[in-house]
Structure formats: structure tokens, C-alpha cells
Amino acid sequence: MQKNVLILDFGSQYTQLIARRVRELNIYCEIFPFHKIPENLADFKAVILSGSPFSVRNPEAPKPDLSKIKSKFPVLGVCFGAQFMAHNFGGLVASSNTREFGRANLSYVDPTSDLFEGITEQSQVWMSHSDSIKELPEQAKCIASTADVKFAAYKFQDELTYGIQFHPEVYHSTDGKKLLENFLVKIAGVPQTWTPSAFVDMTVADLKEKIGNDKVVLGLSGGVDSTVAATLLHKAIGKQLYCIFVNNGLLRKDEFTSVLDQYKHMGLNVKGVDASTYFLDKLEGISDPEQKRKIIGNAFIDIFDDEAGQIKDVVYLAQGTIYPDVIESISVNGPSATIKSHHNVGGLPDFMKLKVVEPLRMLFKDEVRRVGAEMNIDAKLLGRHPFPGPGLAIRILGDITAEKVKLVQEVDHVFIQALREWKLYDKVWQAGAILLPVESVGVMGDERTYEKVVALRAVESTDGMTADWVDLPYKFLQYVSNTIINKVKGVNRVVYDISSKPPATIEWE
Secondary structure (H helix, E strand, C coil), X not given: CCCEEEEEECCCCCHHHHHHHHHHCCCCEEEEECCCCCCCCCCEEEEEECCCCCCCCCCCCCCCCCCCCECCECEEEXXXXXXXXXXXXXXXXXXXXXXXXXXXXEEEECCCCCCCCCCCCCCEEEEEXXXXXXXCCCCEEEEEEECCCCCCEEEECCCCEEEECECCCCCCCCCHHHHHHHHHHHHCCCCCCCCHHHHXXXXXXXXXXXXXXXXXXXXXXXXXXXXXXXXXXXXXXXXXXXXXEEECCCCCCCHHHHHHHHHHCCCCCEEEEECHHHHHHHHCCCCCHHHHHHHHHHHHHHHHHHHXXXXXXXXXXXXXXXXXXXXXXXXXXXXXXXXXXXXXXXXXXXXXXCEEECXXXXXXXXXXXXXXXXXXXXXXXXXXXXXXXXXXXXXXXXXXXXXXXXXXXXHHHXXXXXXXXXXXXXXXXXXXEXXXXXXXXXXXXXXXEEEEEEEEEEEECCCCCCEEECCCCHHHHHHHXXXXXXXXXXXXXXXXXXXXXXXXXXXXX
């Protein structure tokens, strides 16, 4: 695996965004917590220090040892990273009179600075800090300012070490990508070789070498990640890959048969297992969301282990784990508070005795799609909305019954089909229907009804870490609401969820 750029994470909400911006430049990078700097730095060509929720003046703030990095590599400190270097190498950082947050414009740019080549005064930048650098270290010079921030950027003389108090990785810094490109390509000389084609070639070669003649079993979900992982493995080991697609009874309408048919045309060796009754029996009477997830996870392992056991001499279990899952598991502050359990993170039960192979573990979601396109996977499949591992169980608030599942499937089907028909599907990152545990009074004809309420949810996002609700046209929502109430027996009220993440989550459970 090519290394190229090391990003040291100090706990910033933007660290993953830095990595994604670097990857957009076709440059490979990896994120490491500040207290777990890799011992072998030989493969890295540049280092970026992230922002942080901490003040450098706080005794609890991160204090990385940069002795093997500063002056030995090109370094770019972003926000906290810039303040940390100023604070620890002879400068002064103090609390700002006012919190500097939001848009600002550069008022001065050093015309000789390589970092700001092609970036002019008045370029918009995004500030997010309550401290400011008041004095630079003796050996550093100012290379950019804003009206309120004198030392918006600086450079250590005789070193390729830079600090910037703004965030180039966020959309609002209009020349942020250009600045990162200047630093990484022109100053650090990092090769731009991280392409989908290069990833496919490298990964297929690595998988061939690692797996040899052994057999691999993979649980397909019909989603993008498992499909791309399966295709990569198929390219590497062919018929040694055995795919299992389990119907837990909580899939979308007709999904089990349509997904199996789709995989058949891709040449994958797939076995479909209909275990819907088994899962629904296990879930009977259970309302707690975490209990539902655990029951579904354990039931899946039971079924999957039984099916895998029927394949002789399986050595590896393949998973579609992607980079955000990996980053969260090695975060600065340890695993973050459990908002909800992830179905593919946390290892395997001891009794399964299989080695794990995760061909996508270093990719972000958008990169997974680009790799899939490189391998000519159908665009409709790659553009498919994410669907939760526990399926409709976490879109039915309260206990699960076969009747409730059928009702949500029908409502969801109307909603998703309408998004496609109105050419809105590809403008939405994820959409679905939620069955609420309430009934409401309605009138149909001359009769009073007392029936179910469903909520529709549609969000836009890039990676699911944050999400905004989609402002769907009123006429579309009117059409969908009328169609659901007229076609799905048992529903007399439709509402639309206009909550963003945070504070809400994308799913309701």
C-alpha cells in the first residue's frame, strides 16, 4: 500500500474531510491519532496536522512528539496544528477577544509564498477557533492575514513547515483545494497516483498473494460496499469466492429475488438463503432498538455460520468494511459513545475460526463507488441508496410483526419508485419510510378511520457522518402522500421528517 501523506488527528470533526480532499487530488493518505504516530515514517512524503476541539493552552490538550517530523518532512498545520507549532516553538497563542468562526477573506497574501501560489487577496477562507496566534516563533514569518487575524498563515524559514489558522478542507474555503495541491504536489512533491484503476490493480494483486488457493466466504447485502468487495475478490480468486445472501425478512419489497437476479448476471457465485421466518420469530415482542440490532446480528451469524460450514475448507471471511469504520475504531479518544451498533465492526465470534479480509477498508464511500465504476459495475447498483444492516426492523418503531413489515415495504416501495419516476432518486443520498407506533383519526368517504402513521425520510450527505434533509418539491410530497394513503391499506396519515444529522440520526432507531 502506498503511504504518501500522514494526517495526524487531534480529534477535529473535519479530519476525515481533510483526508477526502487529499484523496480527491489522487493522493493516498492515512489518518493516525496524534498519540499513535507510526514508527516507520520512511514511506511518507508529507504530514498534515489536523484541527482539534482543544485549546493549545489547555493542560489536557494533545501534545504530540514532532521531533521525527518537523523539519524532516514538509508539514502543514491546520488550525490547532498551526497553533500547536506556534505555541511550542517560541510563539504566543492567546484567547481571542471574539470567537473567530465562519467566513473571512484574506487581506494580505505573500506574493513569494509557494503555498499561496495562484491564490489572491480576498480569497474566502473558513475560520473555526477561539484562540489566535498573537506572536510567531522567531524563525517564522507571516505569509497571509485576514482583517481580524494577523497571522492567518505562516512559514518557518529554512523549513517546509507551514501553519494556517483556517480550514482549507471545508467547502467554504474557496481556494482550499488549490492550497492543499500547492502544499502536497508543488512543495512536497507527492505523486498523484491514487486512482481507481491503480487501486483495483494493487488490491487484486494483494488479494491473490494473501489468499492463494484458499476459499473465501462473503455475506452479500445487495449494497454498494459488499458488491464492490465481492467483485474485487472475484477478479482476484474467481470460483474460490462463495457469496451468501441472507433474506432476514426485513428487506425492501421484492429485494431478495431482484438482488439475486442482479448478481447472477455479474458472474458471482451466490447462494440465496431465505431465513425470514427465523428472524421474525427471534424478534417477536422486542421493541428496544439495540436489542433488535443485537438479535438480528446474532441471528445473522447463526445462519451465516451454518451456511459457511457447508462449504468445505473455508479459511477467510470477507467484509465490506470501509475507512470511516476503521477511523472510528482508532479515534483519538478511543471508540466514541455508542449511538448504535454497526453490523460489520467489532470482529468475529471465536467459534467462527475464520481469518478476515477487508478489501475496502482504506476507502471512503465515494471512492468505493469510483472503484466499482472502474470495474464496470452497473451504475444503478452503484448509485443505490445505503440501506441499514438491520433493515426495516429499525424503521418500525416498536415490536416487529410480519404485517408491519409488509406495510412498511409497500409504503417504502411507493416512495422509492416515485423518487425514480420524478428523477429525484439520484439527488437523494438515502431515503426510506418509517412506521410510527401511533394511530390517528382520519376520514375516508363518510367513514371514520383510525389507522397507522408513516414518516418519510430523505437526506443528502457524502458519507453519512452528517446529513441534511432534502427539500423535496411540495407537489411530489403531495403525490406520494396521496398514493400511499390510497394504495396501502392501514395508513391514513403521512408526515415528512425535516431533521438534520446532527442532532437527529438518519435512521430513527
